[in-house]
Amino acid sequence: MSTKQRYRMRTPSTGREIFLEAEPGKIYRDRETGEELEVVGKVVPLAPSASTLPWAVENLRFCNWCDSLAQRDLNDCPTCGRRMEPLAGPAAG
Numbered sequence: 001m002s003t004k005q006r007y008r009m010r011t012p013s014t015g016r017e018i019f020l021e022a023e024p025g026k027i028y029r030d031r032e033t034g035e036e037l038e039v040v041g042k043v044v045p046l047a048p049s050a051s052t053l054p055w056a057v058e059n060l061r062f063c064n065w066c067d068s069l070a071q072r073d074l075n076d077c078p079t080c081g082r083r084m085e086p087l088a089g090p091a092a093g
Contacts, residue, residue, distance in 0.1 A: 005047040006054070009037040019043055019054065050074055061087065 004021040011017075011030040017040065022028060028037045044055045051071035053059040060069045061084070068079035077084055 003048045006043040008040040008043055010040050011035050012038055045071070045078075050076075050078070 004023070006019055007022045009018055009020050009022070009028060011033055013033060013035060014030075016030065016032075018037075020028060020037075022039075029035065030037055045051055051074050053071040053073050055069075055071070059072050061072050062068070063070050063077040063080060063082070064085045065082045066077060066080040068077060070077050070079070070084065072087065075083060
């Protein structure tokens, strides 16, 4: 279970963005420009979470019990707590 909060951070001059597990009050710098990174927002799911995947379409699936969205790397639905069906394997073809 991840206990640190992940943040989306941006380099002001280039607009380059990264996801980073950050600690409050600590200053983070861009490795190429040396500029201080600015916090753009928190990445959901918020800490603490059983999943390490950010909420994005390609990382989500629907629970077969309650039809709520859940991250693909979870076995149990965070909404209803029931075991979800296994993910389908790659399509044969």
